[in-house]
Amino acid sequence: QVRLQQSGPGLVKPSQTLSLTCAISGHSVSSNSAAWNWIRQSPSRGLEWLGRTYYRSEWLNDYAGSVKGRIIINADTSKNQFSLQLFSVTPEDTAVYYCARDTTIMGYFDSWGQGTLVTVSS
Amino acid sequence: DIQMTQSPSSVSASVGDRVTITCRASQDMNTWIGWYQQKPGKAPELLIYAASTLHTGVPSRFSGSGSGTDFTLTISSLQPEDFATYYCQQYNSYPFTFGPGTKVDIK
Numbered sequence: 001q002v003r004l005q006q007s008g009p010g011l012v013k014p015s016q017t018l019s020l021t022c023a024i025s026g027h028s029v030s031s032n033s034a035a036w037n038w039i040r041q042s043p044s045r046g047l048e049w050l051g052r053t054y055y056r057s058e059w060l061n062d063y064a065g066s067v068k069g070r071i072i073i074n075a076d077t078s079k080n081q082f083s084l085q086l087f088s089v090t091p092e093d094t095a096v097y098y099c100a101r102d103t104t105i106m107g108y109f110d111s112w113g114q115g116t117l118v119t120v121s122s
Numbered sequence: 123d124i125q126m127t128q129s130p131s132s133v134s135a136s137v138g139d140r141v142t143i144t145c146r147a148s149q150d151m152n153t154w155i156g157w158y159q160q161k162p163g164k165a166p167e168l169l170i171y172a173a174s175t176l177h178t179g180v181p182s183r184f185s186g187s188g189s190g191t192d193f194t195l196t197i198s199s200l201q202p203e204d205f206a207t208y209y210c211q212q213y214n215s216y217p218f219t220f221g222p223g224t225k226v227d228i229k
Contacts, residue, residue, distance in 0.1 A: 064217035
């Protein structure tokens with residue numbers, strides 16, 4: 001059974017980079033049968049899909065337009081984990097961030113991390 | 123982006139009640155819709171995908187229906203553990219988007 005364990009700081013200063021990691025157990029990050037996603041939730045924006053990475057002979061990414069240009073999601077196969085970097089954050093990026101697995105690559109999420117509250121404040 | 127709406131935004135119900143939640147998409151989604159349950163302080167959990175397919179381990183009192191732009195989630199007989207917030211989600215096109223949620227609380 002897959003388990004997703006998130007880690008990363010809960011406080012980030014404005015204009016800096018938000019970095020979170022999702023460690024996977026029970027499934028390989030480089031599996032051809034999964035995509036690895038980041039989703040956030042805030043009172044003002046609700047649940048918001050940010051993007052995903054997946055391996056199909058090469059690493060591929062899809063990103064939401066709302067964060068495109070300041071987001072990177074990548075995988076570390078040596079540690080079987082994937083990470084989120086969100087650059088130039090503002091207080092509007094304050095949210096609970098979740099990592100999530102999609103085993104069909106279709107776009108729904110069957111396993112989630114525990115969530116990390118990230119506050120953007122000086 | 124595809125806009126998802128849900129109604130009602132909240133519903134008060136009793137154990138044993140039948141509860142129906144509606145989700146509407148701004149464009150034709152075929153059946154590329156998922157439903158999630160979220161309890162306070164927890165991550166969402168997948169209940170249904172492809173509009174009507176129950177995810178592994180989900181009780182049969184949950185059911186989904188619909189296609190195109192209109193979808194429903196039904197709980198046939200509400201149980202104490204079902205008091206939660208429910209979200210629909212479309213995965214027909216990028217970016218994947220969620221509805222605003224329907225809170226089911228105790229009458």
